[in-house]
Each structure stands twice: as structure tokens, then as C-alpha cells.
Amino acid sequence: MKSIIILFLATFVCGTGNAQNTFYVIVKDKITDEPLTGVAIHIPELEKGNVSDENGMVIIPDIPDGIYSLQISYLGYETLDLQLAFPLAGSLNHQTLYLSPDSEEMEEITISSTRSSRTIEDIPTRVEYIAGEELAEKGNMKPGEIRMLLYESTGIQTQQTSATSYNSSIRIQGLDGRYTQLLRDGLPLYAGFSGGLSLMQIAPLDLKRVEVIKGATSTLYGGGAMAGLVNLISKTPEEQRELSFMANGTSALGLDLSGFYSEKFSKTGTTIFASYNKGTPYDPADIGLTAIPGFDRFTLNPKLFIYFNDRTELYAGTNIIFENRLGGNMDYVKGKQPENAYFEENETARISTQLGLEHRLTDYAKIEVKNSVSHYQRTIEIPGYIFSGTQRSSFSEINFSHVKNRSEWVMGLNLWTDKFIQSEGTSDQPLDYRNATLGVFLQNTWNTSEKISIETGFRTDYQSEYGFITLPRISVMYKPDRALTFRLGGGLGYRTPTIFSEETERLHFRNVLPIDVSSTTAEHSIGGNLDMNYKAAINEDLLLTTNILLFYTRINDPLVLSENTSGFFQFLQPDGYVDTKGVEMNMKLTYRHFKLFSGYTYSNVNEHYRGNTTPFPLVARHRLNNVLMYEREESLWIGFEAYYFSPQKLGDGQTGRSYWILGLMTEKMLGEHFSIFLNFENFLDARQTAFDTIFTGSIDDPRFRDIYAPVDGFIINGGFKIKL
16 A cells, blocks of 8 residues: 555656646747737647736746647737747747738738828827728628628718618718718729719729728818728739639629739739629518619729839729619519609719829839829709719829838828719709819828827818818827827818718709808818727737727818708808717627627717707717627638617607617638628618608608618628639
């Protein structure tokens, strides 16, 4: 018995000895040599690990003798895999490991909307982006439009403005859609009359990423960006050729077919995107009116790149879209032609060109010239009335930038021209206008220390109708360590008044009077935001990123559409203002193959006129955005999403109901070149027509109410993608 006890104790001592190895390491950034906080080191065979502290130190005790694999991972960096034999030789313990930034991820988050060459982590201005897998997932759900791309973002609401044509606009932090500027590769192509149906006509499949700046950004891009801007960044040729095709069908009998080709040669490169999108008239409520109109749309976007040398690059492209969209009475839309039937038909032709030349003068300085010309023609027909017109606009810019380690300068000159000619409508009061804006801007980004960066900007515009307008802005970033970032920013904005807005879209521009320039001033805004971002590894498997944004924007001299005693509508500027204030909160948790995104938006938007304060219509004061993803790289992903909208005040004084929207999205990769996807959108069938009405009067002469909830309801879509 005594010998057994001695043998047991000896075994225990040996086992304890084998478990006494302790691994010490410091992890640093390979480029900056700075310690990395929150790096996760995991030993799969032992199911144990630890994360680095503020000095980059990782300590893992109690490692038995043996050979083990170590996985060193950190968000935004390439994963490092090691195999070590314990006990370690003295030189292998207490060593320093260096992680390299993930080149693919860093390329995705190099932001261009701030006119800076810095990555998103080093920009004082707060920028949000949608790219990579998230962009692809949303593209699967709505391949024919970009509305779904913005749907899950906190602080952004896509507001449907027509019950039958499906038209929608973008609202940032609750403000009217006319205060959001929509860009394509930094060029303002979608504004005024050409902003109509734009969200419904831009396919997302040739986009590299979407960048969003909230708050006044007119200093960067001139008038229009009072609530913020959305910049759609197109794909460019890469060293590896891309040839992809996509086919999608829906339970509402919709069809999307698209193809994209991209390749870079020695001195040239090209991208070509083409698509055909078809919608079948759809009435899930069985009320006799289309929730989804019938439409046919063709899109072609070719672009050519010429690389003269390492310092000079030229690109030229065009964007062509033709669409016919018909909604209204289901029998009429299907061709049965009943008498006195209500319908709404939109015929659009959108043609725009893009041209850019970039020349690097030195290693630190470059000059850029770019231009876009846009031609947009649209005809709107409803029973007894036709409105038609053509908008021709252009944008030209030359800018110079000088970049060094601590300071970056950008300065430039740009010119906008905009002309609208009405061809059909109310003949004695055409809505024609013509204006031009010349702007000069200067921006500096300065690293005052390792922890503080300041970005200042100043713009002066001369607007042909409203004179000189000055726009300063400032943003400050404080980064006490790699895990925590604070941003504080603010500035001024303005917008040149036009008759094109959500309200006039609902009226089809019928009985709308032109703006009286002599008694109108430009709309002005002032606003600011405070942002805090924190990211850390809780343990070797769990990564956390959180963000809190406090915002305030005030719009002075807003245009308000009012009906006069003669039944005509005119924009007036009552004594008062509109303001929005609130908070956005985001959280992202990553655990192995799972990702949880959760967001909350509180938007308190009010109108202040003649001493009275009233809530701004069609704003969900409380919104929740939740997405849970399961993803196995290059194999399978499944996502569940849940969105909540609180009650909204309507234009008729009533209040809409709150509702939830739930969805399920899936994609399965079958080899390297083929995948299939299937999505269940709004499977609770949350519809305004299920719990409220969308019109009053008769079906032949409807008076449409505000649309505050979906009208299309539960829809299944699925298809396949081929990438060669």
C-alpha cells in the first residue's frame, strides 16, 4: 500500500511539473512598432489562451510539455500561426512577435469621402462604411437596388415616398431626404430631378464599398449635404481578373440578371457592369393596387482605365439606365384597361459620364482633375395629368494634395452647373431653373501628437442665385490607446432651394409653383457630433466593438410646402427652424464563427415655427437593428435579422403603429466558383396594409396617406452566383 501511495505522489509531482511551463510574449505592430492591446493567443489542443494587455504582453501559464499550435489573431491584422515545443528554449520565451496589417481589409477601409489618403482608423471625421461580405450579403437580398444596403444602418431610414411606384429616399438622423447628398465615386450625380427613383435604379453589384458621413459635410462637397452624404465607391481593376454573373428570382415574380467583368493589363484596365431587372405587378394585400409596380430596367456601366506610368492614371466611364415603371390599379397594369382606373407610370432615361486624371508630382504631392456630365429625362403620368422634364447637370473639379507623416493638405476648385427644363405639366407656370455654383475649398489634417489629430476645412461658394456662402468645419480625434477612440466634430451646411423633394414627389409635381428666388434664401444648417469607439478582445474567442454617437443638427430657414387658397402648392420659409438630436449606439460581438450586430437609434426631430414645437412627420423616434450571422469562410453563411420601428407621426396628424421586421438570409458556396443563396425577407409579413390603410377614397380615385411601413410584405428570393 505504501509503495502505491509513493508511486501516486511521484506521478502527481511529475504531472505538476509538466504543467508548469509559462509562455511570455509581447505583440507589436510590424509597421509602427507599437504594442497591440487585445491580441488573442489561443492554443486549440489545450482549449486555453489569453489576450494582450496595454503593453502588448500576453502570459499563458500551466502549459504541459509537448508540441502545440498557437493562433495569434487581432482584428484588422493577418493571423499568425506558430507551432512550439514546450518547454521552450530560453530564446523563444519572453520574445516579441510582430503582426502585419491585413492588406485586404486595410484596402477595404481606406476612405475616400473625406478627401484624405488616410485609413478609417486615422481620420478625425467620423465615417461609416459597408464593404466586403456585408456588402455582398445585402446585394443578395436586393440585387436591383441599393435601398437594402442602408436599411440596417443606425441613424439611416429609407423612406418610401410612393405607395404604387415604390420610390424611396434616404433620411439621415430623421431629416428630410432632400438634405442627404448621394454621390458616385465622389461625383454628385443624383440630385434635384435626377434624385427621383435613384435608390431604385442603382444596382449594388459593381460597388466596392459604401461610405456614409453623418452631419453637415457641405465643406467637403458643397451644397446639399446638410444631414450627411452617401458615397458609392465603384470597383476598380485589380491584378486578378474578375468575371462574375448573378441570377435572382423572387416570390413576387421579380427577376434580376447581372454580370461584371474587371481586369487590369500592363497599361490599361477595364470594368464593365450590365444588368436587366424586371418587376411583376404585385398586390399582397389583395386591395387592387400594386405594392410592387411592374417595371423593366436595363443598366450598362463600362469604364476604361489608362496607366501612363507609375505617376499618371486616367479613367473614363459612362452610366446608362433606361426604365419603364407602371403601378396603380392591378387590372390596368396587367393590360385589362378598365375605365377610370388609377395608375402611375414613370419612364426614365439616365445617362452620365465620368472622367478623371490623377498625376503624382512627387512622392508627397499629386494633382487631380475630374468631371461628370449627367442627362436625366423622366416622364410621370397619372390619370388626366403628365409631368415631364429634362435635367442636365455637370460637375468639374481640380484639386491638389500634399501628404506627409504629420500633416496633409487638400485644396481645390470646383464648378457645378444645373439646368431643368419642363416639357409637360402646368404650362403657364413651368418649373424651369438654371443655376451655377463656383466653390473653393481648403482642408488640413494634422497630427498634433501621437494621440491627437485635428482636421479643419473651409469652403467658399458663390451661388448664382444666392451669392456667397462660407462653410467652416472642424473635427478632432483623441486616441488614448489602440482600443479607444474619441471624435468630436461640427460644421456648417447649406442647400440651394429646388422644388424637388419628398412632398412634391408625392404630388407628382402637380399644381406646384416655382420657387420665388427674390423672396427665398438658401437653407442653412449647423451641427455637431461626439463619437466614442471601443474595441477589445474579451478572450481568445470573443471580440467586442462598441460605438456611441451623440448628434445635433439645426436647419435654419427650411422650405415648407404649403397649399394656398387656389389649390396650388408653394414653398415658403416660415420664421423658425427644424432640428434633430439624439444618439446612435452600435455593438459588434464576434465569437468564432458567429457575429452579432446590434444597434439602437434615438432621433428626436422637431419643427419650431411661430413659437410652436411639433414632431417632424415620418420619423421613428426609436429604432433597433439586430443581425446575427453564422459564417464559415468560403463555405456557408446564415443570417437572422430583426428591425424594430417605433410609432411615427403622420402628415395627416395621426400616428402609425410600431412594427418588427424579421428576415433570414443564407448562402452556400459550392466550390470556388459557384454559390446559391436563399432569403426570407419580412417573414412576419409586417405590412401597412395589414394593420392600417394606405389610401382614402375609392380605388379609382385614391388619396394616398403617408407610407410608414412596408407594403410588399413577406417575400422570398433566391438565386445563384458564378465567379470565374
